[in-house]
Each structure stands twice: as C-alpha cells, then as structure tokens.
Amino acid sequence: MPLQYLFERNREWSERMHAEDPEFFKKLSLLQSPEYLWIGCSDSRVPANQITGLLPGEVFVHRNVANLVVHSDLNCLSVLQYAVDVLRVKHILIVGHYGCGGVRAVYDNLRLGLIDNWLRHIQNLKQKHWPLLSAMPDAPSGINRLCELNVIEQVYNVANTTILAEAWERGQPLAVHGWIYGLDNGLVHDLHVSIRSYAEVQGIYERALADLTQAPPAGHGAR
Numbered sequence: 001m002p003l004q005y006l007f008e009r010n011r012e013w014s015e016r017m018h019a020e021d022p023e024f025f026k027k028l029s030l031l032q033s034p035e036y037l038w039i040g041c042s043d044s045r046v047p048a049n050q051i052t053g054l055l056p057g058e059v060f061v062h063r064n065v066a067n068l069v070v071h072s073d074l075n076c077l078s079v080l081q082y083a084v085d086v087l088r089v090k091h092i093l094i095v096g097h098y099g100c101g102g103v104r105a106v107y108d109n110l111r112l113g114l115i116d117n118w119l120r121h122i123q124n125l126k127q128k129h130w131p132l133l134s135a136m137p138d139a140p141s142g143i144n145r146l147c148e149l150n151v152i153e154q155v156y157n158v159a160n161t162t163i164l165a166e167a168w169e170r171g172q173p174l175a176v177h178g179w180i181y182g183l184d185n186g187l188v189h190d191l192h193v194s195i196r197s198y199a200e201v202q203g204i205y206e207r208a209l210a211d212l213t214q215a216p217p218a219g220h221g222a223r
C-alpha cells in the first residue's frame with residue numbers, strides 16, 4: 001500500500017470530521033481534557049479510540065508490548081504522571097487482550113531478541129502463577145489466563161506508584177481498572193479489579209487473583 005494512500009485517507013477523514021462539526025479541530029487545538037488514560041498493548045488490532053468509540057481528545061493513550069507498567073519505565077511513568085497531575089483523568093484503564101503475542105512468546109519460551117528482556121516481567125508472572133496456569137486444559141487457555149493475570153498485575157503496579165498514592169492522598173477522584181479485549185469478538189471484558197483508594201489496593205488485588213482461580217477458561221478465538 002503506497003504511503004500516498006494514507007495522506008488521502010487522512011484528508012478524507014479531516015474533511016468528514018470538519019463537515020460533522022466545523023469547530024471540532026479548533027476546539028481540540030486549544031485544549032485536551034480526556035477523562036481516561038488507556039494503557040494498552042501495542043498490538044495493531046487493539047486501537048484504544050476505535051474500540052471504545054471515543055473521539056480525538058477523549059482518551060490519553062500509552063501503549064507498549066504486552067501493556068506493562070514497570071516501576072522504572074520513565075516513559076510510562078511520565079505518561080501516568082502527566083495524565084494524573086496535569087490532565088486530571090478520572091479513570092486509568094489497563095487493557096490487555098486475549099491471544100497477546102508477547103504473553104504467548106513467554107508462555108511458549110520463544111526467543112525473539114531484545115524484547116525478551118522486556119517480556120521478562122511476564123516470565124516472572126508465569127513462574128509465580130504456574131500452579132494456576134498448568135491446571136488449565138490446554139496451552140491457549142493457559143496463555144489467555146496469563147493475559148488476565150498480567151492485567152491484574154499491572155493494575156496493582158499502577159496503584160502502587162507514588163503518583164497514585166499522592167493523588168489519592170490529596171483526595172483526587174481516581175480509579176484504576178483492569179480490562180481485557182477479545183480479538184475474536186471485539187468486546188472488552190471487565191476483570192473486576194477496579195481500585196479507587198490506596199486502602200483498597202491489596203484486598204482487591206488478592207480477591208481478583210483468587211476469583212481467577214475459580215473462573216472458567218477464556219475463549220480460544222483469534223490468536
């Protein structure tokens with residue numbers, strides 16, 4: 001596909017948006033006030049705005065391979081701090097997806113290169129939860145369960161940052177949620193790990209993990 005095609009598509013989109021609301025781009029150029037921060041996977045099949053039907057200006061986005069929140073990742077932490085302290089988002093959405101290639105690479109012990117170091121965080125999770133994962137009926141179910149565990153772990157990581165601790169301390173309304181997206185049906189599922197205060201963090205995290213040990217395996221579609 002020639003790149004010129006992308007410019008043509010862009011021009012059409014801009015014209016369409018302008019026709020719907022002549023003030024749309026002008027308003028956005030002056031201010032962004034999104035209510036949501038989306039932390040999701042870089043996977044091309046999981047685009048934040050399209051999945052949620054949100055317009056430009058409505059969701060602040062950070063994406064990396066396997067939607068990880070690592071305590072020493074200055075990039076992710078900067079996005080988080082700006083979203084919380086400056087934009088004052090109300091909801092932080094950690095959005096994983098079933099059939100995640102990064103999670104599958106870890107599950108299958110693939111060697112992909114430099115990225116293996118990034119995915120090491122998921123390797124640790126795999127080891128920690130191996131009793132639960134090995135009890136799954138087959139590998140695709142195990143991979144999907146690890147995708148779910150990964151989301152819960154990243155919710156826990158976000159909730160344990162100094163950024164969230166300070167926001168909650170000053171009484172700022174702010175919730176962290178863990179969601180997972182199905183590539184095969186385009187639907188987002190809530191993993192019921194929403195945290196709204198520092199006091200809730202440990203209890204909700206542990207309950208979410210306990211609930212997962214009882215949950216039936218997720219569907220096998222679209223990997």
Ligand code: CO
Pocket residue numbers: 041042043065066067097099100101102103
């Ligand atoms: Co992925």
